[in-house]
Amino acid sequence: MSEFLLTQVINYGNPLIGLILFLGALGLPIGASVVVIAAGAFGQQGILNWPTAALIGLAGALLGDTLSFGMGYYAKDAVQNRFGKSPAWRSARVSFQQRAGAAIFLTRWLVTALAIPTNLIAGGSGYKFSRFMIYDIAGETLWIGLYGGLGYLFGSQWELVYDFTTNFGGLILGLVIFGFGLRQALNWQKQNRTRRNQKAEA
Amino acid sequence: MPPKSKTQQRILVIVLVLIGLLITIFFGMRALHALRRFNGHHPPPPGKVETDVELIRDWMTVPFISRMYRVPDEVIFDALGIPPKNNRDKSLVDLNREYYPDTDGFVIEQVKSAILAHQPAPQPASAPTAISAPSVPAP
Numbered sequence: 001m002s003e004f005l006l007t008q009v010i011n012y013g014n015p016l017i018g019l020i021l022f023l024g025a026l027g028l029p030i031g032a033s034v035v036v037i038a039a040g041a042f043g044q045q046g047i048l049n050w051p052t053a054a055l056i057g058l059a060g061a062l063l064g065d066t067l068s069f070g071m072g073y074y075a076k077d078a079v080q081n082r083f084g085k086s087p088a089w090r091s092a093r094v095s096f097q098q099r100a101g102a103a104i105f106l107t108r109w110l111v112t113a114l115a116i117p118t119n120l121i122a123g124g125s126g127y128k129f130s131r132f133m134i135y136d137i138a139g140e141t142l143w144i145g146l147y148g149g150l151g152y153l154f155g156s157q158w159e160l161v162y163d164f165t166t167n168f169g170g171l172i173l174g175l176v177i178f179g180f181g182l183r184q185a186l187n188w189q190k191q192n193r194t195r196r197n198q199k200a201e202a
Numbered sequence: 203m204p205p206k207s208k209t210q211q212r213i214l215v216i217v218l219v220l221i222g223l224l225i226t227i228f229f230g231m232r233a234l235h236a237l238r239r240f241n242g243h244h245p246p247p248p249g250k251v252e253t254d255v256e257l258i259r260d261w262m263t264v265p266f267i268s269r270m271y272r273v274p275d276e277v278i279f280d281a282l283g284i285p286p287k288n289n290r291d292k293s294l295v296d297l298n299r300e301y302y303p304d305t306d307g308f309v310i311e312q313v314k315s316a317i318l319a320h321q322p323a324p325q326p327a328s329a330p331t332a333i334s335a336p337s338v339p340a341p
Contacts (some may be wrong), residue, residue, distance in 0.1 A: 001263035007293040010266045025313045045270055156252045156270060160243055164236040170229030178222025184215045 002031040006038055014053045016063040018060035025064020032061075033169075034162050036144055041152025041158035050152060059062050061140045062133075069132055072123025079124050086122055093125045100127050101135050108139025109146060111172050253321055257316040260295040267294075267313060276318045281316035282309060 009016055017039050026033025036057065069074025083089035097104065100122060107115040122132050150161045246252070251272045258267060264286070270274035284301055292300070298309040313334045 003259075003293075006261045007263060007291075009298075010263055011291045045268060047266060059211070080282055081298070096312050106267075110287050144298075154243075155246050156257045157243055157246065160236070164233065166237050167229050167233035171226060171233045174222050174225030174227075174229055178226055181215050181218030181222055185219065189211070 002034045004032065005035060009035060009038065009042070010047060012155035014046055014056045017048075017053050020060070021057045022060035022064040025061045025115070025119075026068055027122045033112060033147060033165065036147040037151035037158050037162045038163070040148035040153075041155050042151075043051055043148070044152045044155040050148070054148055057148075058140055058144055062136060063142070063165070065115075065136050065140070066133075068119035069123040072125075073129075074123075075120070076126065093176040096121055096125050097127065100125075101131070104132060104135035105139040108136065109143035110169070111176055112169060113173050114176070174193065255317050258294075258310060258314055258317070260298075261293045261311060263291060263293055264297075264313070265290050267317070271317050273317055277320055278313055278316050279336055281319075291326075 004022060005016075007018075020030060020035050021032050023030055024035075039053045039057065040050065042048040043053060061093055071138075103118050104122060107118045137186060147161075147165060150165070151158045154161050221223050252270050255271075261322070262270075264278050264282075267273070270280060275286065275290070277303075279289070282297065282301070284297060289297060294309045294313060298305075302308045
């Protein structure tokens with residue numbers, strides 16, 4: 001899939017980059033990161049005009065994020081009806097609202113695998129759209145600037161950059177899952193200890 | 203909280219921790235390996251013409267390779283025995299499939315040979331190394 005897209009990026013240039021990043025932001029697994037890094041390299045090789053590619057790519061990614069935020073927003077009522085009474089959902093909602101900025105920003109460029117769920121939760125939890133956009137623009141700009149910049153810097157050796165960033169992203173995702181699980185385990189331990197102390201006091 | 207649900211949640215957390223740990227180890231090793239490869243390379247100086255033909259990939263098109271290695275695309279099409287018309291947008295793998303379906307990897311090897319043959323010798327004082335292009339099977 002990625003190889004087919006790279007050939008088409010060579011042939012059709014910047015409009016296709018915008019489309020790929022738009023579809024990637026909607027959750028289609030089409031390898032948007034590889035296209036960003038490759039586009040940087042193609043810019044260095046004179047195949048693409050890199051400032052235009054960066055702007056069109058950014059516009060595509062922001063449009064896709066807006067749409068996936070909208071999907072979450074319009075599914076809000078259905079989710080509320082289904083889980084609204086659940087304390088776990090309410091607590092998750094509050095917890096997301098507290099860390100939403102960091103979550104939106106970091107999932108744009110560091111833990112990209114969690115970008116779509118974050119958009120849907122942000123839209124579905126009633127997070128303010130203007131605030132979502134601020135973190136979204138910051139994160140997507142960093143993603144395109146960093147990944148595309150490394151592609152530009154390494155030119156024809158951009159595959160090394162892709163290899164490293166993909167595995168590093170996987171490593172961060174693993175650490176996030178591990179950290180989340182560990183935090184839950186520690187919370188339970190704490191709750192159990194408190195309960196035992198309360199029983200002993202009674 | 204009912205005991206069953208509590209047990210289920212405990213199992214879920216244990217599974218999460220284990221999956222997280224496995225993903226961390228798997229990608230951590232791969233990232234370390236990629237970093238080692240990454241460290242061995244330096245960004246090419248700006249304006250440097252690419253000479254390493256091992257960077258040619260199946261998804262590249264002839265005009266793209268021509269620009270990357272500063273070799274006229276006619277030279278590459280001639281070496282392939284393929285007309286440029288209607289073939290400029292096709293990747294090497296597509297050209298191979300269309301013109302040399304019986305010889306896997308022929309087009310990419312032929313392109314590499316054509317680029318090498320077109321590159322100036324690295325040291326003008328040394329004896330030129332002749333690079334013989336592989337014979338072209340009939341398309």
